[in-house]
Amino acid sequence: MxxxxxxxxxxxxxxxxxxxxxxxxxxxxxxxxxxxxxxxxxxxxxxxxxxxxxxxxxxxxxxxxxxxxxxxxxxxxxxxxxxxxxxxxxxxxxxxxxxxIRIPNLPHESTPVGKDASFNKEIMSWGEKRTFDFKPKPHDEIGENLDILDIKRASKITGSGYALFKGAGALLERALINLMIDVHVEDHGFKEIAPPFIVNRKSMFGTGQIPKMEEDMYDLEDKKFFLIPTAEVPVTNIHRDEILQEDKLPVRYVAYTPCFRREAGSYGKDTSGITRVHQFDKVELVKFVKPEDSYKEHEELLKCSEKILKILKLPYRVLLLASGDISFAAAKCYDIEVWSPGLDRYLEVSSCSNFEDFQARRANIRFKRKSKNKTEFVHTLNSSGVALPRTFIAILENYQNEDGSVTIPDALIPYMRGMKRIEK
RNA sequence: GGAGAGGUGGCAGAGUGGCUUAAUGCGGCGGUCUCGAAAACCGUUUUGCCGGCAACACCGGCAACGAGGGUUCAAAUCCCUCCCUCUCCGCCA
The missing domain is CATH 1.10.287.40 (Serine-tRNA synthetase, tRNA binding domain)
Structure with a gap:
């Protein structure tokens, strides 16, 4: 607001x-x-x-x-x-x-003006795309062959747009979550949070999902409660209606949660394998900062998310999103996209946004300076650190071998009970 | 799901219609005292909005006692609905 x-x-x-x-x-x-x-x-x-x-x-x-x-x-x-x-x-x-409540946040001066994604700017890329001496397979094929990903049965259990991870696939999912949380806690100083996965209307309003995006959310008890579309919602709302102490800022939280999205209106887009699903795991970073620090903190936050892909040695690029492509509540946003050799394109794994005081105003999250009487709104930021399904895809596709096996990235081996390769 | 109790300022805790637009205590802040500190004493201590103003300073006003509605000239106080917390019972990982 x-x-x-x-x-x-x-x-x-x-x-x-x-x-x-x-x-x-x-x-x-x-x-x-x-x-x-x-x-x-x-x-x-x-x-x-x-x-x-x-x-x-x-x-x-x-x-x-x-x-x-x-x-x-x-x-x-x-x-x-x-x-x-x-x-x-x-x-x-x-x-x-x-x-x-329907006026969007205004784009920051550094946000490129443009009506859609075609105006996004690639600002950097990292890592070398691997050259294959065989034709790289898409992740769903690799996963089904190794019996670690079972999309058919997921659709039997629930419907289309769901993933079923099995054996080493389920372990890989869990390993990724643990690796990410550990990196953000130990290297980046975030506090680990395990929040509710169901929130009330006030929380959804606070971060800006409703009223505008209400139809994209799964609701419970006649829209009294919602399944979270991202950990951003419960974690940002931790401090709703609070006045934080100046010397406690910045506050940094990291949370793993599943995310639930109806993806209404996106049928037919990105449907390959598990690129777009209704339920996925994500590790999310949330920061509460003083207004004068928020753009510096935004850059740092981006680095924290990038770090995960660097550790996993996955090639990626960073986009600065155009005004027409960023979310309702954001003033500035970077997307991180990981390279998918099987699909031969980049996939979004993280959105790193600065909301300035837009969410803070909606959720009434303030702080008080020692030097002033007046309260001020904090700035909130968040970034995926990072979304799991597409990271899972990138690992399978980038680390695939000609015999159909997948090499485990070094950093994940300790989280995979020492497993170095996923084989049949 | 059933029964009961309760939600008041940072915290504790008074207050059942108008000398309470909230007593008192604790905590916080400032001061006196002290070489310094503690203790004691004195003062101060919520938030939002509107108007005046160059001003987040200051002045004036309105509002807020879980949320919303009602009764009344007047509501923290009475009535209704909802939410939340606690205790006990039932069910249960």
Whole structure:
């Protein structure tokens, strides 16, 4: 959510930002409503002040056993007026709120302006793509052959878009989670969190998934609860409605969770194997920082995510996303994409976003400086560190051997009970 | 799922319609005292919004006692709905 003061004073910048994010919003209408509401508010508050003073007087008169009939009649009338005017203020307030919660975060000045993904900029790449002396297979074929991935049975159990890992495949999944968490805790100083996988509406609102993306979420008990689409939701909401101490910042959390996404409207896209599934595992990094540090912290956060791919020696590239391609709540976002030789393209394994104070405002996450009286909103950032299925894909495809076996990356061997190769 | 108790300021804890827009204690902050510290004493101590203002300083106002609604001139206090926490019972990994 943006600050109404900011919108008032920078309406043109807000309009421009909304356009850059491909979002239609009627800022002019919002400004009119805001103006109306504030002028009404002044009148209502004056009347309430009058009522408060009169009520005190009535109290005094009653205590002294005197008659307060006249003033009582007057107050009855005044109270009705207040009620009437208050209703208008509240209804304006609701209209304003409904518009406000749908205004996206504005892109940062370093975010390239462009309507879609074709305007994303590749800013770096790492690792050499392996040259194969045989035709590399796609992961689903490798996985089915080794009997470590069973998509057919997953669809029997649940439906299309689910993965069933078996034997060394299930172990690899678990090994990756453990490796990632250990790296982020031990090398990067994040605190490990194991959050609920089901959250309430307030939490989903706080991070910005609802109302805009509500249809992409799995819900429970008639939309009272939601299966989390990412650990970002429960972890960011840890500090909802809190005032953090300045010297505790930055706060860094790492959490493994499964993620549940309906992927509504994406049928037919990225359907190969387990590239796009409704349930997947992910290790997520979340930071709460002071505003002046957030862009420095954003760069560091990107490095933390990249580190995982470096450790696994998987070739990847980093994209700086264009304004039209970044999420509703983000001001700036990098995507990390890992190389998939079997599919012959890059796959997104991480989104590293700076939300500035957009989520903090929605979730009311603040901090207080020692030097100031006023509270301020923190900046929140998060990054996948990293998503599992596509990392699993990249390992199978990049480390495949001609005989169909898969070599285990060195860093994973201790997490795989010493296993060096997955063979039939 | 059933029965009961309860949700008040950072914490503890008063307060059942108007001398309470919340007592008191603890903690925090500032000060006195001290070589310094402790103790003691004095002061201070929530958040949001609106208006004035160059100002997050200051002044004035409105609101908030789990959330929402109702009664009333007036609600922390009375009524209704919901949420949460705790205790006991049932079920259960």
């Amino acid at each position: 943006l600050d109404m003061h900011f919108i008032r004073e920078n309406s043109e910048a807000v309009k421009k930002g909304c356009r850059a994010k491909n979002t239609q919003t009627d800022i002019d209408h919002l400004l009119v409503l805001d103006e109306e509401k504030r002028s009404l508010l002044v009148q209502v508050e004056e009347k309430k002040h009058e009522r408060n003073s009169a009520s005190k007087e009535i109290g005094v008169l009653k205590r002294e056993g005197k008659d307060a009939g006249d003033i009582l009649d007057k107050m009855k009338k005044l109270s009705d007026e207040i009620k009437e005017a208050d209703e208008i203020v509240v209804s304006r307030g609701k209209e304003i709120y409904e518009i406000m």
